[in-house]
Amino acid sequence: xxxxxxxxxxxxxxxxxxxxxxxxxxxxxxxxxxxxxxxxxxxxxxxxxxxxxxxxxxxxxxxxxxxxxxxxxxxxxxxxxxxxxxxxxxxxxxxxxxxxxxxxxxxxxxxxxxxxxxxxxxxxxxxxxxxxxxxxxxxxxxxxxxxxxxxxxxxxxxxxxxxxxxxxxxxxxxxxxxxxxxxxxxxxxxxxxxxxxxxxxxxxxxxxxxxxxxxxxxxxxxxxxxxxxxxxxxxxxxxxxxxxxxxxxxxxxxxxxxxxxxxxxxxxxxxxxxxxxxxxxxxxxxxxxxxxxxxxxxxxxxxxxxxxxxxxxxxxxxxxxxxxxxxxxxxxxxxxxxxxxxxxxxxxxxxxxxxxxxxxxxxxxxxxxxxxxxxxxxxxxxxxxxxxxxxxxxxxxxxxxxxxxxxxxxxxxxxxxxxxx
Numbered sequence: 070x071x072x073x074x075x076x077x078x079x080x081x082x083x084x085x086x087x088x089x090x091x092x093x094x095x096x097x098x099x100x101x102x103x104x105x106x107x108x109x110x111x112x113x114x115x116x117x118x119x120x121x122x123x124x125x126x127x128x129x130x131x132x133x134x135x136x137x138x139x140x141x142x143x144x145x146x147x148x149x150x151x152x153x154x155x156x157x158x159x160x161x162x163x164x165x166x167x168x169x170x171x172x173x174x175x176x177x178x179x180x181x182x183x184x185x186x187x188x189x190x191x192x193x194x195x196x197x198x199x200x201x202x203x204x205x206x207x208x209x210x211x212x213x214x215x216x217x218x219x220x221x222x223x224x225x226x227x228x229x230x231x232x233x234x235x236x237x238x239x240x241x242x243x244x245x246x247x248x249x250x251x252x253x254x255x256x257x258x259x260x261x262x263x264x265x266x267x268x269x270x271x272x273x274x275x276x277x278x279x280x281x282x283x284x285x286x287x288x289x290x291x292x293x294x295x296x297x298x299x300x301x302x303x304x305x306x307x308x309x310x311x312x313x314x315x316x317x318x319x320x321x322x323x324x325x326x327x328x329x330x331x332x333x334x335x336x337x338x339x340x341x342x343x344x345x346x347x348x349x350x351x352x353x354x355x356x357x358x359x360x361x362x363x364x365x366x367x368x369x370x371x372x373x374x375x376x377x378x379x380x381x382x383x384x385x386x387x388x389x390x391x392x393x394x395x396x397x398x399x400x401x402x403x404x405x406x407x408x409x410x411x412x413x414x415x416x417x418x419x420x421x422x423x424x425x426x427x428x429x430x431x432x433x434x435x436x437x438x439x440x441x442x443x444x445x446x447x448x449x450x451x452x453x454x455x456x457x458x459x460x461x462x463x464x465x466x467x468x469x470x471x472x473x474x475x476x477x478x479x480x481x482x483x484x485x486x487x488x489x490x
Contacts, residue, residue, distance in 0.1 A: 181206030238273020292351030305379025310334025340465030
C-alpha cells in the first residue's frame, strides 16, 4: 500500500478537521450516514408533537385551529430538515466541526418541537400567533446552517458563489424571524410576515441552483434521505394504531374490534409505505436534476399527509374512547382526507418525474375514490368505526395491485428497462 493510500485510509478513522469541498454527485454506494439518522430522530419528536396537537383539536371539533396550525407546524419542521439534508448531500465532511454544528441544529429542532403546542393554543385563542419558541428553535438551526455555508464558501472556491448566495438569503430571513421572537403581531400580520421570510429563504436556493451553478448534491442520496423521513412520518400511523387499540381494549376488552383496528391501522400504514416506494425518485432525479425543486418542496405536502393520517388514527382512538366531541363521519374524514391526498400526490409526483402518463392511473384513482367513498358511506350509515377503518385500509391496496399487475411494466418501459414477466 502506498503512503498516500495509507494516509487516506487513516484519515477515515478519525474526525479531525477536514477541508469542506463539494462531494462527487456520482459517488457510488452513497448512503445516509449514522449522523444523518441521528439527526432525523429529533424529527420523530417534532412530528409526534404536531400529530398529537392536530388530533386533539380535531377530536374537540376545533377544525379551524387544527387546519391552520398543523400546516404551519409541519412546514416549519420539514423546511428545517430539507435545508440540512440538501447541504449534507453536497458538503458533508463528517469532521468534528460538522458533527458539533449538526448537534446544535438538533437542539434547535427539539426547541422547535417544544413550541408547537403554543402555536395551536394561540391560534385557538385568536389574539396573536405565539410562535416564539418555534422561531427560536428555527433560528438556532438556521444560524448553524449559515456557519456551514460560509465554511463551504471559504474552503471550496469552486462553489463559493453558490454558498454565499445560500448564506445571504438565510441571513436576511433570520433578521425577520428574530423580530417575530420579540414582537407580538396579529395572526394575519404574522402569517403575512412569515410568507415573506419563507419567500426570501426559498428564493436563495432557486438563485443558487439555477443562476450560480448549483451544489453537487447526490440524487440517490437525496431520494434515500426523503424516504427515511417518510418512514419516520409513517411511524405516526403506528402510534395512532396503538392509541386506537388501547382505546378499544380499555372500553371493550379483547374483542373482535381489537383485531379489526389492529389490521386496519397496520394495513393502512403498510399500504402507504408500499405505495411511497413505487416512485423511482433517485433514478429520475439523477437523470433530470432540474426537477428537484418541485419534487423536493412538494414532498413536504406528502409528509404532512402521512403525519395527518397518523393523527387521524389517533382521533379515531379518541372517538372509540368516547372522548371526542365529533361524530363518526367527521372522525373517519380525519383519516380519509389525508390518505386520499397522499395517494393523489404520489400519482402526481410519479407522472412529473417520469414525464409520462398512463391512462390506467385514472382507473386506479377512481378505484381509490370508490374505496374512500365506501368507507364514508359506511360511517354515515352507522357502521362501527373499526369496520370503516378496515374498508379504508383497502385504498392504497388498489394502487399496489394495479402496479404489481400492470404498472411495473409501464414504469420499466418508461425508464428504458426490460420489463419482467
